[in-house]
Amino acid sequence: MDRIYMDNAATTPLEEKALEAMMPFLKENYGNPSSAHTFGREVRKAVEETREKMAFLLGAKPEEIYFTSGGTEADNMAIVGAARALQDRGNHIITTSVEHHAVLDTCLALQEEGFEVTVLPVDQHGMVDPDDVRDALQDNTILISVMHANNEVGTIQPVEEIGRAARESNVLFHIDAVQAVGNLPVNVETLNVDLLALSAHKFYGPKGVGLLYVREGTKVNRLTHGGGQEKGMRAGTENIPGIIGMGKAMELAYSQLEENTRRMESLRDRLIQGCLEMEEAKLNGHPTRRLPGNVNVSFEYIEGEALLLSLDFKGIAASSGSACSSGSMNPSHVLMATGMSEQTARGAIRFSLGRHNTVEEIDYTLQAVKESVDKLRSMSSLYQGKGER
Amino acid sequence: MYSDKVMEHFNNPRNVGDMENPDGTGEIGNVRCGDITKVFIKVNGQGIIEDIRFRTFGCGAAIASSSMLTEMVKGRHVEEAVKITDIEVADNLGGLPPQKLHCSNLAADALKAAIKDYQDRQK
Numbered sequence: 446m447d448r449i450y451m452d453n454a455a456t457t458p459l460e461e462k463a464l465e466a467m468m469p470f471l472k473e474n475y476g477n478p479s480s481a482h483t484f485g486r487e488v489r490k491a492v493e494e495t496r497e498k499m500a501f502l503l504g505a506k507p508e509e510i511y512f513t514s515g516g517t518e519a520d521n522m523a524i525v526g527a528a529r530a531l532q533d534r535g536n537h538i539i540t541t542s543v544e545h546h547a548v549l550d551t552c553l554a555l556q557e558e559g560f561e562v563t564v565l566p567v568d569q570h571g572m573v574d575p576d577d578v579r580d581a582l583q584d585n586t587i588l589i590s591v592m593h594a595n596n597e598v599g600t601i602q603p604v605e606e607i608g609r610a611a612r613e614s615n616v617l618f619h620i621d622a623v624q625a626v627g628n629l630p631v632n633v634e635t636l637n638v639d640l641l642a643l644s645a646h647k648f649y650g651p652k653g654v655g656l657l658y659v660r661e662g663t664k665v666n667r668l669t670h671g672g673g674q675e676k677g678m679r680a681g682t683e684n685i686p687g688i689i690g691m692g693k694a695m696e697l698a699y700s701q702l703e704e705n706t707r708r709m710e711s712l713r714d715r716l717i718q719g720c721l722e723m724e725e726a727k728l729n730g731h732p733t734r735r736l737p738g739n740v741n742v743s744f745e746y747i748e749g750e751a752l753l754l755s756l757d758f759k760g761i762a763a764s765s766g767s768a769c770s771s772g773s774m775n776p777s778h779v780l781m782a783t784g785m786s787e788q789t790a791r792g793a794i795r796f797s798l799g800r801h802n803t804v805e806e807i808d809y810t811l812q813a814v815k816e817s818v819d820k821l822r823s824m825s826s827l828y829q830g831k832g833e834r
Numbered sequence: 835m836y837s838d839k840v841m842e843h844f845n846n847p848r849n850v851g852d853m854e855n856p857d858g859t860g861e862i863g864n865v866r867c868g869d870i871t872k873v874f875i876k877v878n879g880q881g882i883i884e885d886i887r888f889r890t891f892g893c894g895a896a897i898a899s900s901s902m903l904t905e906m907v908k909g910r911h912v913e914e915a916v917k918i919t920d921i922e923v924a925d926n927l928g929g930l931p932p933q934k935l936h937c938s939n940l941a942a943d944a945l946k947a948a949i950k951d952y953q954d955r956q957k
Contacts (some may be wrong), residue, residue: 524848599864615950746891747891748869748891748892748896750893750894751844751892751893751894751896752869754836754841754845758841758845776868787868789867823850824850824851824889824890824897825850825889825891826861826870826871826889826890826891827870827891828891
């Protein structure tokens, strides 16, 4: 069997049609959209058409869309920009313990600047309680930042309700929708959001491009200084091929959303069920409110990175829940926030399915997981004394 | 991020498993990352390590380091084996990523504990 890619939450392959749309802008249409001549004007037209398309799909207005280099930059712009713009009104920010580092570290950086940050806990499924958000609101609260769906455990947060609470209290609401867009219907009106970040390469678009939605009338200070691109909000020549590719990828993602979601959910549930049939395996994240492609399972007595490497030998690409694999020695902050033991957190592995995965791949993966888990357990110092199995 | 040698040892670990009636047993847990390694040794009358087994709970580097260490000490005298350092283990694996260097301590320390256990039993 060919290699199997089940790490679509890390990144997705570029959609062929998105690549085709990008090609002219990597070749003949190389003009700078800020130029007044025809070369420039042609590109400007394509960029603005993409802006309109992105706005339409998100339920926004074109002037509310700011192109960025990706999700991280958009999150930074939203949180730091809004916090600084509202400093005279207050200095309190609310976020959650399961945010992506693009949000969590940004909030902590603001703490060093003198902002007050409340990091809300989550339940065992990684869910934030909207009542906790309401209770955390203070007179000086200026911003709430909650992710739409979690990248590790796939839990879908009650952002709509949190958005309502934010609206009622006249507090800005930012969502990191990086994992949600392309997997869930994302609309800024139904979700009551003021700021939203997304990234193209999570929905089969190119890497290095994303956007920030800023509700009309919301004051956000710029972070980058230079040329007047993106209405002065984000200086620097735009990533034109990236923007065009993102537009095409988004269009495809939205047109196939229901079909892809249904298909991925059925593959996901097959993989989850197969994993849970193995002994001492536990599903991490929410049993029902989870991303259509997310499977996160902890296997006791073994380490996630070892399982990842073992599966890699069998041609399967997954991601490990223990951050030991990515350089830091601490188990995932998301898994720890759900209250599990460090050992269980370290035994976690994440499969993030995509639109290209098949039933055959799921079944092959289940067989490979079983073999790998058995092998690693037979080697594990923790499994010893559990008797012959 | 891992050398071919690390991956090879991880995939085909040498001397893995339990040992019946070992002459020395050592178990070390790494406080930094929670890895745990157990080492069992069989030592002959001349003080030569005739057989060695390990079991490890840990990442790829921890498992590969344990495997490499067992290869390095088999057939050597306990006085020599006890001097093997984590750096030698890592070097023999073709190096480890900086954040994984601490993983090679684990096997070397577990071996030292096993040798100490063996020596204590000799007294």
